[in-house]
Structure formats: structure tokens, C-alpha cells
Amino acid sequence: MAKKPLIAADTRPWRDPSATPFVRIRNITKKFGDVAAVHDVSLDIFKSELFCLLGGSGSGKSTLLRMLAGFETPTSGTIEIDGQDMTHVAPYNRPVNMMFQSYALFPHMNVEQNIAYGLKRDGLPKPEIADRVAELLTLVKLQDYGARKPHQLSGGQRQRVALARALAKRPKLLLLDEPLGALDKKLREETQFELVKIQETLGVTFIVVTHDQEEAMSLATRIGVMNQGEIAMIGEPTDIYEFPNSKFVAGFIGSVNMVEGVVTEDEPGHVRLRSAEMGCDIYVGHGVECAPDQILSWAIRPEKVMLSRDKPDAPFDANVTKGVVEDIGYLGDMSVYQVLLDSGKRLRVTQTNTVRGNPDAITWDEPVYVTWNDTSGSVLTV
């Protein structure tokens, strides 16, 4: 569902160091009393991006969004939108609209009046407002609901009214606070798709705040992972998942097996770690900035680990260890194995169920070999 890159250079301006960012956040700090909700965040967001701020509760993602909308004033730092300094501009003077988590639809106005609210403030002529409202109702597929009051709508319909209202003024930048948070799972998946489609057709820059990593992964062109008021990592969904830059990011997104190891070989082309936890050497097929005898963390995703009954080849005399299947979780599309290694460490391994009702599948209490490729894991220095 993420944006399909049509022309690589065109849709991924963040890869081009000379591109001018649309939103430029510089060293933003926001303190509530002594507590810094957002601490020294710098962030560039480009035109037509769908940027997701992902983080747990209290990570500062909502505060950052509210500073972009103008509801909070930063303690220090600057916010620039489309080349203009917006740090101290009042919300009603910003070319920015927000879709609220609670939707914040005006209960005493019907759907049309809600959508027209911002347009009336701009002093547009009446027929123009009516046209624009009709256009937006069509966009969110609520043509027949214009006269309804918000309380007469379902949750999904309210969400779409909120989106239409936020888009009415053709903002340069749309901020969405947990846009799908109040919807049930099925509706959320449908709406996700629609949201991306609308964003693509209109070409508006979206900044989405969410705590749902799946939502962020499927929506975003890029994700900013936030932790304790700071940005832990910025990157495309694949970067965040496959190449996390820290233990926090690796653990926050998806599930991961993390172990520690001592550097025994530190070459420009590869690194070898001795891990007591894994009960074998870990051979990493690329260079890492480290020193011999340094203790490093190494993480591997459950789906990148392979199980076998026969001893696999070990080309570097590493990356193979032994264990016993302790538990199996059958999820339909895949199974989750919990493997108890000889060292006592438990590994999480997932295997796709490609064969229907496989009678030969590895089962409980079976001794197995555990192996992985030299490029599958990530070395984490922080």
C-alpha cells in the first residue's frame, strides 16, 4: 500500500542531498515544566511525502505534530513550512490543516457545514463553497450524507468527514493524528488504502502520527521512529525494518532475536563475533566500525532464521547452532517456533507454511539445527 515509486529520483527526494525540504524542523525542543516532551528534534520532510511519526505513548510524536499545527509553541528551535518560518505563527494563519484523533467534528453542524467551515472563513463566494463541498463529499464517497449530523454517522463515515474537512482548504500540509486509530481492523485496512490513494491524487504532503507499526509500514514513504522525545531513526520502511540503527528501533519494530557477542575478527570485509548466547560464532558479511574484544549486539528477525533436521553447511565455520523446539504457534499463514538453544537462550523463528498441512513439518521436542545467512542479521552498536 505504500507509495509505488514511479520514478526513483522523483518520488524519493530525501535520497537527493540537493533537494529542498518542504517542512524543515530544526532543533525543536518542547518542555512542559521540567519535562522535555520533545528534545532537540531535527527533521526534513519533502513535498508530497507521506511521512509517519511512529512511537509509543509519551514518545513526543503528538507534541511534535501539535507544534506543526501551531497548538503548542516550541521552547526552542524553528519550524519552517514551504520556506516560511512558522514557529510562532498562530494556527489560523498556517497553511496547514489537521485531522484530529477524535475527529473533532462540530456536533451542532451537519456534514456539509462541517466541511464548509474553513471555506467560509476564507470568505469564498457561496456557489464556490457548495461546489467544493460537493467535490469533497464525492472524494470521500459521502455524497448522500451531506445533511446528516455527525452523531448520525458511523465511525468510518465520521473519519471520512474529518478527512474531507481537513482537505477542504487545500492545505499544503495535512497533519493526521492517529487517523485510523478509532476504526476496527477490517475498516482500517480498507481506509489505509483509500488514504494513500487520496494522498496520491491530491499530492498533498501528509504527516501521520501513529503508534501502530503496521499502519506506519504500509502507509509511509518514510518513517520517523520516536523514543522519549527524540527521533531514534528516520528512514524508508524497509530501512527501518531491515537495517535498524539501534537496539531500540530493532526491538520496537516487529519482533527480533537479540544477542551479544565479542568481536574476534574485525576485517574491512567481515566481522566475526563469538557469542556464548548463540553457542556459536556469528559471521557478519560486511565491515563494522568496532574494535577487537568489543561487546556488540546482534539482532536477527525471526523469518530470517532457518530450521533443519540435517546439519547445514557452515561456510565460515559459523552461523550454525543447535537447539530443541520448545513450542509452536500455528498462525495459519506461518508458524512461530520457539527454539531452546543449548546455551539456554530462546530463539523465535517463523516459517511460512508453504505446504498444506505438512505432515513432515518440524514438531515439538525435536532437536534442530538453526542457521542464517551472513547478511541476515544486523550489528547494533547502540
Next chain:
Amino acid sequence: MANFSSDPSFPPPRRLKPWKAVERGLAKVGISGKALVLIAPVLWLLVFFLIPLALVFGISLATKQFGRPPYSPLLTTEDGTVQLTLHLSNYIKLFSDNLYVAAYLSSIRIAFISTVITLIVGYPMAYAIARAPDPWRNVLLMLVVLPFFTSFLLRIYALTGFMRGNGLINQFLGLFGIEPLVMMQTDFAVYVGLIYSYLPFMILPLYTTLVKLDVALIEASADLGSRPWQTFMSITLPLSLPGIIAGSLLVFIPAVGEYVIPALLGGPETLMIGRVLWDEFFGATNWPRASAVAVAMLAVVVVPIMLLQKAQNAMVEK
């Protein structure tokens, strides 16, 4: 071994609760538990509200006479026939005598102006309390309610201490060489008394609607380009209308019939229906006339309530 107690086809013997038996007994006579609960308030209203109201209405249709009670009986027995005599003269007098019409109009005017001023004064106070940080909110609300811990009468007397010729205000003005102002025994003093006394009744319902107002709505309005005053006019004010209506009724209704404040603070030219009623009742001992004044006042007060109630219901339905 089969365990019979856990077998669902053999339910355990039912234990009869004593009040269930009572309930069944009452049901035989046609009284349900719900009716039983309602009986107490219905009886209360009947004895202390409806019957007295009917008595007042009855007396308003009698004529004044000397003796005990000081009005003519409605029902008389003469030669074995029961006669019902209803006098409409009291009501006719209300319309024919300018005093009453003037008193009604003046009461409504004073009550209306007081209500508007309490609204203007009370709204910002209620808004500030509703938006105050959590620990402050209860303290501020407590301060609003605090005057109720003192007798109403005492507080009105205290106001005279402020406003009389050598009162606190005039003493203060005297420091700057300003001539003492005449405040007591004027309409001004009545307004001060009314607004001061009824302000909490305006603030509390306003507060309850304003505190429920979602801050996100105000932010959404600002986000869509509304300046603060535009947001107030198009979001805050319409959404607090139920509180405005409730508060206005709570101030207007008692203010129309107010007796103590105009009696203590007002002058001879302050004409309010509560005073007229008092004079008829205790001065002229004309119970029937006084009753007619009271019944007419009820009509004057009930009509605006019904209209507002209707408006409020329509708003809720919309």
C-alpha cells in the same frame, strides 16, 4: 459417578427471597416495584405543591371578607342546595388597575435586565473556571458556592453596608474628594442585589456545559482558520446554549417574584410584583387579590419556561 448438582438438567432448588414474596403479593393488587418507588415523590408533590397550588387558585376566586378565614367560602349550602360561587373580580382588577400591570411589566423588565447582566458577568467566569488547571477548578467552584454558607438575608444586609450614604464605597470615594453617591433605595441597588445573589445560579450550569466542551473542537476551529472570537461565536457559544438557557431560567424565574431584595434595597418607586403581593397579603389582608396576583405571576413565569424548554428540546433533537 454422575454428579447431579453439576448436571444442567437438574437446576438447584430455588431459594425464595422474602422480598420476592412481597413483590408477588403487591403485583396481585396491581402495584409494581416501579410504582412503589414513584409513590413517595408523587405524594410529596401532591401534598406540598399541587394541593397548596389548588388552594391558592381557589382563594383567588373568592372575595375579601372580615373574619377567619379572611375570604368568602367558595361552596355554600343554602336551603339544602350546594352553591359554588366563583368571583372573577380579582383577575379583572389585575387588568383594570394600572398598578398590577405596571408591577408585572417592571418585574419582568428588572428580571430580564438582571438575567442579561448575570449572563454577561457569569459567562467569562464560568469559562475561566472550566479552562482552569485541574487543581484550581474545584477551588474556584468552591468560591462560587461559598456565599451560600451564609444566610441570604445577611448577605443582602451586608450589601447595604457597602452602598449606604456613609458606606464603604462612599467612604472610598470620599478619599478622592468625590461627593457621596446615592445608591440605596434605587433600582441600581436592586440590580446589584439581584445580580450578586443569582450569579452562582448562572455560573454553575454554564460551567457544566463549558467543562464538557471538547478542547479539540476549539483547536479544530482555529486550525480551519477561525480567529479566537470567530471560534467563540460559531463553536463555543452555540454549544453552550443549553447552559445559557438553564442558567437564564434559574436566574429569571426567582428574580421575577423576588421580594426580599427590592424590599431591602429598593426605593418606594421600585415596583416589583413580589412586593405588591406582600402588601396585598399582609398590608391589605386581601388574600383573594394576593392569590390572584400569585396565580397570574405563575402564568407570567411559566410561559417563558415552556417556550425555552421547547427550544431546548428542539435543539437536542436536531
